[in-house]
Amino acid sequence: MTIRGIYSTMVNRRGQSGLAAVHRPTCLPMPPTVRSSSIRTGADSADSVDIADDDAVDQQEGGEEKLRSGIQSIEVGFRLLEVLTHEPRAMMLRDLAQQAGMSPAKAHRYLVSFQRLGVVAQDPLTGRYELGGFALQLGLARLARVDGVKLARIALAELRERLDMTVGIAVWGNQGPTVVHWMESSYPAKASLKLGDVMPMLSSATGLLFAAYLPRGKTAAMIGRELGETQRWATANSPCTPEDVERVLADVRAHGAARVEGMLLPTIHAFCMPVFDSNGDLALGLIALGHEGAFDIAWGGEVDTALRECAHKLSYELGYSPTPR
Numbered sequence: 001m002t003i004r005g006i007y008s009t010m011v012n013r014r015g016q017s018g019l020a021a022v023h024r025p026t027c028l029p030m031p032p033t034v035r036s037s038s039i040r041t042g043a044d045s046a047d048s049v050d051i052a053d054d055d056a057v058d059q060q061e062g063g064e065e066k067l068r069s070g071i072q073s074i075e076v077g078f079r080l081l082e083v084l085t086h087e088p089r090a091m092m093l094r095d096l097a098q099q100a101g102m103s104p105a106k107a108h109r110y111l112v113s114f115q116r117l118g119v120v121a122q123d124p125l126t127g128r129y130e131l132g133g134f135a136l137q138l139g140l141a142r143l144a145r146v147d148g149v150k151l152a153r154i155a156l157a158e159l160r161e162r163l164d165m166t167v168g169i170a171v172w173g174n175q176g177p178t179v180v181h182w183m184e185s186s187y188p189a190k191a192s193l194k195l196g197d198v199m200p201m202l203s204s205a206t207g208l209l210f211a212a213y214l215p216r217g218k219t220a221a222m223i224g225r226e227l228g229e230t231q232r233w234a235t236a237n238s239p240c241t242p243e244d245v246e247r248v249l250a251d252v253r254a255h256g257a258a259r260v261e262g263m264l265l266p267t268i269h270a271f272c273m274p275v276f277d278s279n280g281d282l283a284l285g286l287i288a289l290g291h292e293g294a295f296d297i298a299w300g301g302e303v304d305t306a307l308r309e310c311a312h313k314l315s316y317e318l319g320y321s322p323t324p325r
Contacts, residue, residue: 076102077110081119081135088323090128139319148275148283148318153181155310156286160185163306165295168287170199170206170272176222177201177210177285185290202226202245203238205258205272206285211245212252213274213282238263257308261297269297271304273311278319286311 079100084091087099097107111129114120118134149169156167160183169181175198182195201207201222211219223245239245252258258272270289277283288307289295296303 077114080107080110080114081131084120084129084131086321086323090123090126090130092128096129142319146318148277148314149180151317152275152284152286152314155314156181156183159288159306159310163303165288165290165303167307168289170210170285170287172210172214172218172282173198177204177206179206179287187291187294200226200264202248203260204264205260205270205289206287208248208252208260209258209272209274209285210282212249212258255299257304257311259297259299259304262292267292269295271297271307273307274315275311275318276315276320280320283315283318286314 079102080096083096083099091099093104093108093111096111097104100107111120111122115122115132118132119138120135121130121132122128123130149171152169156169159165160167164185164187166185167183168179170177170179172178177199179195179197179199199206201211201219203226211223227240227242227245239248257274259270261269264270268289269292270287272288273286274282275284275286286307288303290303298304
């Protein structure tokens with residue numbers, strides 16, 4: 001019998017090639033993960049895993065929760081934009097990556113995409129990165145559409161529900177600081193205030209706030225007029241001289257807010273917090289008031305802290321930055 005015939009007989013009898021059985025390898029191949037880890041090491045491998053993990057997050061969620069989870073890799077990349085937003089100068093890749101909490105290799109991949117979109121620009125001479133032209137257009141479009149009073153109304157509605165206190169909004173009008181929004185608590189303060197009321201400059205938290213932060217050219221005439229009428233309306237805590245006014249306004253600026261204790265209305269305490277716009281100018285004041293004994297008037301207390309946080313968030317929404325850009 002020929003060799004070919006012997007081989008065919010073995011296959012037919014045993015259902016498999018005897019030669020294959022004889023020469024079957026005795027060691028198993030390494031799993032893909034073992035092979036890849038033995039070949040690829042260092043930052044590039046870790047970065048690839050990071051990106052894969054970022055994009056795989058969505059696949060681990062389901063239904064409505066998946067829709068809310070978003071795309072994590074986009075959020076990771078925006079850490080670079082956040083660093084550039086708060087840094088006044090262009091940055092080297094290593095410094096930018098470090099502050100964003102990622103490796104330079106990973107940061108570079110994000111920056112390449114951001115450059116293509118015009119969100120980031122790179123200086124061809126120094127290699128430093130800065131926000132690009134599209135970032136400017138994006139910011140200008142936001143500023144053109146934002147309505148500070150509307151945002152404040154939404155924010156104050158949430159604050160009132162949480163702390164159950166009377167809150168309001170004041171802006172600068174032709175006659176002075178004017179109340180444009182008012183929401184009572186479940187136990188309304190007996191304050192005879194209504195929409196359109198103009199607050200006094202020296203005996204209300206609202207007036208003191210605007211006097212402290214607006215240019216003196218806008219407020220000098222009103223302050224002078226109120227000082228001239230001091231004997232008619234002043235209380236024990238009201239400033240009565242120009243020196244008193246300067247001292248009180250300096251205190252407002254030092255605390256970053258104005259407060260009064262029973263000055264305008266007996267037993268009524270009030271805070272007024274500044275909200276600034278993108279130019280650093282006073283855009284509006286957030287008011288909170290309540291009855292003595294039921295209203296925390298302390299600096300750093302519950303009302304001060306909550307109203308201050310609300311004002312800071314609104315200032316951010318309006319494009320304000322406490323540090324120069």
